[in-house]
Amino acid sequence: MLRPKIPTMPSPTGLITPPTVVEPTTVVQHHPTPAPAPTRPTIQLTPGTALALVGAGTAVVLVVGAVLVSMLLAVAVTGASVAVCAVVIRSLISSQHRR
Numbered sequence: 001m002l003r004p005k006i007p008t009m010p011s012p013t014g015l016i017t018p019p020t021v022v023e024p025t026t027v028v029q030h031h032p033t034p035a036p037a038p039t040r041p042t043i044q045l046t047p048g049t050a051l052a053l054v055g056a057g058t059a060v061v062l063v064v065g066a067v068l069v070s071m072l073l074a075v076a077v078t079g080a081s082v083a084v085c086a087v088v089i090r091s092l093i094s095s096q097h098r099r
Contacts, residue, residue, distance in 0.1 A: 045053075
């Protein structure tokens with residue numbers, strides 16, 4: 001019922017051209033002169049750009065710090081809630097054994 005069909009190779013359509021013959025050529029080696037090394041533009045720090053860099057760095061540090069503190073707080077809250085659940089379950093189980 002579910003048998004795969006093997007695709008058949010279609011016959012080529014259109015014009016078929018014979019392969020062209022490639023003639024060997026002689027190789028001539030040239031010794032190029034080395035190009036001069038590119039010069040890097042010098043970066044000039046003005047007081048305005050230095051202040052902007054310091055401000056951007058401070059903002060990045062504050063954002064990363066806030067993210068890390070919030071992740072630590074989430075782990076602490078999760079741990080505390082699991083501990084409370086464990087205490088409640090333990091007290092429920094011990095109260096059932098007393099009855």
